[in-house]
Amino acid sequence: MKSDLPPTPMRRSGALVILAGIFVLLGTSWLVMGKGDLNTRIAASAVVLLATGLLIGRLRTIPEATSASDRLAGINLRLEEELDRTREQHRQLDHYFEMLMANVPANIYFKDRESRFLRVNQSMAAYVKKGHPRDLIGKTDHDLFGREHADPARADEVRIIDTGIAITGLLEREVFPDGKTGWVLTNKMPFRDNEGNIIGTFGMSSDVSELVNAKQELERERYLLRSLIDAFPDKIFARDLERRYLVVNRSMAEWVGVDSPEEMIGKTPADYFPEVVVKAGKAEDLRIIENRAGVINREWDLEWKPGDLHHFITTKVPLFDADGKMWGIVGMDRDVTEQRRAQDLVLQAEQRMQAMIDNSPAVISMKDVSGRYLMVNRGFEDLFGLPRKDVLGFTDHQLIADKAAADKFRKHDLLVAEQGDALQMDEELYVDNEPRTYVSVKFPLRDLNGKIQSIGTISTDITDRKAAEQSMHILNQDLLQANEDLKRAQEQLIQAEKMESIGRLAAGVAHEVKNPLAMIGMGIELLARRVPTEDAQGQETIERMKRGIDRAKKIVKGLVDYSSARQLSMEPKDISEVIGDSLALVEYPLRQARVKLFKEVEADLPHVSVDSTKMEQVLVNLMINAMHAMPGGGSLTVRAFARVLSGVRRDEGVRTASHLREGDHVLRIEVDDTGTGIDEAIMSKIFDPFFTTKATGQGTGLGLAVCRKIVELHNGILELENRPEGGVRASVTLKVG
Numbered sequence: 001m002k003s004d005l006p007p008t009p010m011r012r013s014g015a016l017v018i019l020a021g022i023f024v025l026l027g028t029s030w031l032v033m034g035k036g037d038l039n040t041r042i043a044a045s046a047v048v049l050l051a052t053g054l055l056i057g058r059l060r061t062i063p064e065a066t067s068a069s070d071r072l073a074g075i076n077l078r079l080e081e082e083l084d085r086t087r088e089q090h091r092q093l094d095h096y097f098e099m100l101m102a103n104v105p106a107n108i109y110f111k112d113r114e115s116r117f118l119r120v121n122q123s124m125a126a127y128v129k130k131g132h133p134r135d136l137i138g139k140t141d142h143d144l145f146g147r148e149h150a151d152p153a154r155a156d157e158v159r160i161i162d163t164g165i166a167i168t169g170l171l172e173r174e175v176f177p178d179g180k181t182g183w184v185l186t187n188k189m190p191f192r193d194n195e196g197n198i199i200g201t202f203g204m205s206s207d208v209s210e211l212v213n214a215k216q217e218l219e220r221e222r223y224l225l226r227s228l229i230d231a232f233p234d235k236i237f238a239r240d241l242e243r244r245y246l247v248v249n250r251s252m253a254e255w256v257g258v259d260s261p262e263e264m265i266g267k268t269p270a271d272y273f274p275e276v277v278v279k280a281g282k283a284e285d286l287r288i289i290e291n292r293a294g295v296i297n298r299e300w301d302l303e304w305k306p307g308d309l310h311h312f313i314t315t316k317v318p319l320f321d322a323d324g325k326m327w328g329i330v331g332m333d334r335d336v337t338e339q340r341r342a343q344d345l346v347l348q349a350e351q352r353m354q355a356m357i358d359n360s361p362a363v364i365s366m367k368d369v370s371g372r373y374l375m376v377n378r379g380f381e382d383l384f385g386l387p388r389k390d391v392l393g394f395t396d397h398q399l400i401a402d403k404a405a406a407d408k409f410r411k412h413d414l415l416v417a418e419q420g421d422a423l424q425m426d427e428e429l430y431v432d433n434e435p436r437t438y439v440s441v442k443f444p445l446r447d448l449n450g451k452i453q454s455i456g457t458i459s460t461d462i463t464d465r466k467a468a469e470q471s472m473h474i475l476n477q478d479l480l481q482a483n484e485d486l487k488r489a490q491e492q493l494i495q496a497e498k499m500e501s502i503g504r505l506a507a508g509v510a511h512e513v514k515n516p517l518a519m520i521g522m523g524i525e526l527l528a529r530r531v532p533t534e535d536a537q538g539q540e541t542i543e544r545m546k547r548g549i550d551r552a553k554k555i556v557k558g559l560v561d562y563s564s565a566r567q568l569s570m571e572p573k574d575i576s577e578v579i580g581d582s583l584a585l586v587e588y589p590l591r592q593a594r595v596k597l598f599k600e601v602e603a604d605l606p607h608v609s610v611d612s613t614k615m616e617q618v619l620v621n622l623m624i625n626a627m628h629a630m631p632g633g634g635s636l637t638v639r640a641f642a643r644v645l646s647g648v649r650r651d652e653g654v655r656t657a658s659h660l661r662e663g664d665h666v667l668r669i670e671v672d673d674t675g676t677g678i679d680e681a682i683m684s685k686i687f688d689p690f691f692t693t694k695a696t697g698q699g700t701g702l703g704l705a706v707c708r709k710i711v712e713l714h715n716g717i718l719e720l721e722n723r724p725e726g727g728v729r730a731s732v733t734l735k736v737g
Contacts (some may be wrong), residue, residue, distance in 0.1 A: 024258045024691075025591065030254050030393040031407045036538070038511065042435065060596075064529045070134045090584075095332055095467075099122035100121075101119075101122070102121060102122050103175065104123065104204075105120060105123055105206070106123060106204045106205060106206040107120075107121070107123050107124040107127050107204065107205045107206070108120065108121040108123070108124060108202075108203075108204045109121075109124050109202060109203060109204075110191055110197065110199040110200065110201075110202040111157065111191070111200045111201050111202065112199070113161055113200050114140070115141065115153075115154050115157050115201070116138050116139065116140055117136045117139055117140070118137065118200065119131045119133070119137065120136045120137075121133060124136065127176075127177065128144045128145075128177055129177050132419060133510070139146075139208055140154075141153045141154065141244060142154075146175075148175075149174065149175075149249075156170075156188055160188055160190050160201050161190065161198050161201065162524060163188075163543075164190050164198060166187070166188060166189040166190065167186070167187070167188040167189075168187045168188075168189075169185070169187065169580075170185070170186045170187070170188070171184075171185055171186075171208070171212070172184050172186060175202075176207075182207060182209030182212075183207075183208050183211075183212040183213075184205050184206065184207060184208065184342055185205065185206050185208045186202050186203060186204070186205040186206075187205075187215075188201055188202075188203035188704045189201065189203065190229065191265055202381050203296070216219040220508065220724065223587060227504075228250040230248075230249050230250040230251075230261075232249060232332075233251055233335075233336075233690050234251060234332045234333065234334045234335075235247070235248075235249070235252040235255050235332065235334075236252050236330075236331075236332050237249070237252050237330070237331055237332075238249070238270075238328055238329070238330040238331075239285075239321065239328055239329050239330075241289060241326070241327065241328060241329075242268075242329065243268045243269060243282065243285060244263065244266050244267065244268055244269055245253070245264045245265055245266065245268070247261075247329060247330075248264045248265070250262070251262060251579060255333075255429060255602070256272040256273075257272075263567070263633045266684050269281055269282075273274050277302060277589075280300070282297075284316070285316070285329055287315075288316060288318055288329060289318070289326060291319055291330075292326060293318070294315070294316055294317030294318060295314065295315065295316045295668070296315050297313050297314075297315055298313065298314045298315075298631060299311065299312070299313055299314075300312050300314065307471060309337075309342045310335055310337045310580075311335070311336050311337050311586070311729050312333050312334060312335055312608065313333075313336055313699045314331060314332070315331060315332050315334075316329055316330070316331035316332075317330060318331070324627040340563075349502070354375075354377070357377040358378040358379075360377060360379065361379065361460070362459060362460050363376075363377070363379040363383055363438070363456075363459040363460075363461070363584050364376070364377040364379065364456075364458050365380050365456070365457050366445065366456045366457070367413060367454060367455050367457070368396075368453065368454050368455075368456050369417055369452065369453065369454065371395040371396065371397075371410055371413060372392075372393055372394065373391050373392050373393065373394060373395070373399075374392065374454055375388075375392070376388050376391050376392070383431065384399065384400075385636075386399070395410075395538075396409045396410060397410070398607075399427070404430065404431050405427070405428065405429050407649065408427065409427065409511075412425060412427070412440070412442055413442065413455045413457075415456050416444055417444060417452055417455060418441045420444055420452065421443075421444070422441060422442065422443035422444070422481070423442050423443075424439065424440070424441050424442075425439075425442075426438070426440070426462075427439075427440045428460065435463075436461060436463045437460065437462055437463045437466050438459040438460060438461055438463075439459070439460050439462050440457055440458070440459040440460075441457070441458045441459075442455060442456070442457050443455070443456050444456075448463060455515040459507070464701070468622045479532055479697065481708045486590065499715070503602075510684045515550075520549060520623045521546075524542060524546060524549065527542065528542045528546075554723075567721060568611035568614060568713055568714070569609055569611045569613070570609045570714075571609060571610075571612075573607060573608065573609070573610050573612050573615075574605070574606055574607055575605055575607075575610070575640055575667055575669065575734075576601045576605060576640065577600075577612075578600060578610065578612050578615050579619065579638060579640060581612070581616055582615075582619035582620050582623070583597065583599065583623075583638065584618055584626060585616070585620050586623045586627070586691050589624070589627065590623070590627055590636065593627050593631075593633065593635055594629070594632075594633030594634075595630055595633055596633075596634070596635040596636070597636055597637075597638070598635060598636070598637040598638070599637075599638050599639075600637060600639035601638075601639065601641075602640060602641045605640060605641070605642055605667060606642055606665075606667060606737075607736075608667050608734045608735070608736055609714075610714055611710075611713075611714070611736065614710045614713075614714075615710070615714070617706075617707070617710065618707045618710050618711060618718070618732065619638075619669070620731075621704075621706070621707050622671045622707065622730045622732075623636065623638070623671060625704070625730075626671055626672075626673035626675065626728065627673075627675075628732070629673055629675030629676055629727070629728060630674060630675040631672055634674035634675060634727075635673075636670040636671065636672070636673050636674075637670075637671070638669070638671055638672075639669070639670050639672075640667065640668065640669045640670075641667075641668060642665065642666070642668075642736065643665075643666060643668060644663060644664070644666070645660055645661070645663065645664040645665070645733070646661060646662060646663075647668045654689055660716070660733065660735055661719060663735075664735055665735075665736045665737065666733050666734060666735055666737055667733075667734050667735075668731060668732070668733050668734075669731065669732040669733075669734075670729055670730070670731045671729070671730045671731075672723060672727060672729050673727045673728055674724075674726055674727040675727050676727075677722045677723075677726065677727060677728055678720065678722055678728055680722070683720070683722075686704055686720060687704050687705055687708050700709050704718075704720075709730055711734075713736055714735050715735060716732060716734040716735065717731075717732070717735075718730070718732055720733070
């Protein structure tokens with residue numbers, strides 16, 4: 001409703017009061033809402049105070065407005081209190097802002113539309129080598145940085161001002177003021193006034209070099225690991241405890257028939273493998289989870305298609321986090337089908353080769369450079385009587401009892417290894433206590449690099465061939481010897497006649513010398529009684545004469561025995577009794593000479609016709625000679641056994657040798673000593689009469705001649721020979737029957 005009253009002073013005062021009240025309300029509202037910058041808010045406070053004062057003054061001039069004045073005074077008081085609180089909040093906000101700007105490690109700045117700095121924090125000042133943030137006020141990036149940094153920064157800010165679109169998460173490679181190169185993460189936004197007008201830009205940048213470098217290093221390692229597992233032909237995977245795939249390599253993906261490893265992520269083995277494989281794998285995973293221990297090189301087979309059987313080797317281990325909690329399983333499946341097939345082919349080739357060498361008549365073996373056997377054939381097993389399992393890994397010195405042969409084999413192997421060429425040589429070995437000769441070809445076996453890794457040997461037994469060659473040689477020698485034998489036949493006849501003449505001469509000499517010796521002996525006895533006992537020289541002379549007579553008597557007795565009649569008192573005898581009687585005669589002197597006696601007489605020997613007295617004479621003589629050959633003591637072995645005669649040997653002057661022939665059943669008596677033996681140079685003279693190796697006065701040289709004659713009268717053979725192990729063997733061979 002419109003008033004028709006004219007304006008009066010009172011009405012004008014009321015209008016001013018109302019207007020002042022409106023200003024108070026607007027200013028208070030501005031302050032309470034907190035709009036505007038600090039200067040604007042201070043101006044609003046001044047307007048509120050001025051309007052409030054005006055309002056109070058006008059109200060006091062109007063009587064009827066006294067109560068309204070009181071009310072406005074109360075409002076003013078409350079407004080002043082609110083203003084104080086607002087100022088305090090503003091100071092606190094400024095303090096918080098200043099603390100934030102001073103302590104945030106990132107660089108914070110505000111710029112105007114010309115890219116001049118309005119406000120920066122301490123970190124920004126330190127970054128550009130300035131002492132205080134105020135030193136940057138009014139400057140631009142071109143004042144602080146090079147154009148390579150300042151120009152792009154200005155372009156970004158112009159774009160933000162023109163479009164109002166912020167730039168966030170910008171990662172830039174930057175050269176820092178200290179010359180180092182690094183990475184900076186920057187966020188730039190438009191800076192607006194209260195009305196929303198863009199008055200500049202503000203932003204924050206942080207040095208993230210360590211983070212970026214760490215991320216790049218992690219990416220490189222991840223790429224390296226990924227490249228590595230994708231390059232492996234083995235099927236590599238990692239699964240969580242629910243058996244979901246977390247990582248697989250390319251080989252795994254190709255194996256199950258998917259286009260890429262990513263397609264398998266989150267899937268399980270049940271999506272790709274047969275049920276039997278899934279069940280076995282799940283049970284194995286549960287055991288790994290329960291035992292917290294992996295499975296190493298488990299072998300298993302899988303038939304993808306009928307007839308397409310593949311062999312695999314699987315290794316799986318548990319995965320743990322930093323707290324030791326298991327979170328998954330990583331594994332690798334290796335397809336070894338081709339390797340197995342190659343191994344089978346190699347095994348088949350080895351079996352064929354082994355079959356070939358096993359059926360070879362030669363003895364074939366292979367040893368490493370240390371001399372240990374790596375391979376032998378059946379011929380080797382048969383030769384040594386050992387299965388190959390007891391040969392492989394051992395050396396010749398461990399297998400062969402003949403150490404000299406083992407040394408020689410090793411020497412030859414080393415020679416081949418040293419020279420690097422095949423060699424051929426003869427090698428000897430005792431087999432069943434008989435010497436065998438082998439021609440051996442030894443050759444080096446090399447690896448792919450040409451290094452000698454083993455020595456092969458092919459040995460052929462040439463013992464029979466050499467024996468045949470030797471037989472041919474002997475036959476040839478026999479043909480050559482035949483002529484010599486014809487010549488010696490005449491010499492043997494002459495020698496036999498000579499020995500017969502010696503016998504007759506010995507008989508005559510013994511007869512003619514025996515009586516004079518008796519007379520001389522009686523004369524010496526008579527003379528001895530007349531020599532005074534005080535005449536030492538005379539007594540010594542008499543003793544020497546007696547010893548000479550005794551020696552002469554022994555010689556005469558030997559001559560008598562040598563030339564005695566051929567008639568013997570022959571009767572069948574148990575030769576073991578004859579040997580026992582002979583041993584009883586020499587037991588004491590043998591014991592005195594420290595000679596151990598060993599008797600080896602077969603039981604139930606056949607009887608032979610002998611003159612037991614004469615045969616005892618022969619055996620005693622042989623044993624006494626053996627005792628004299630062992631002046632420091634030793635052992636004497638007497639043995640007797642029956643056998644079939646072979647290899648009858650003729651000696652010069654022995655006409656009775658024909659009484660024994662090849663194949664005759666004979667009884668043989670042997671007397672072995674461990675003495676010094678007989679010089680081979682005099683072996684042909686030991687049966688000659690008056691030949692002796694003993695010192696003068698200790699032997700007549702007739703003992704063996706007499707013994708031989710007695711044995712010949714028994715139609716037997718007396719032989720002496722050196723034993724290979726030392727000493728002499730005297731043997732008497734008599735025909736049985």
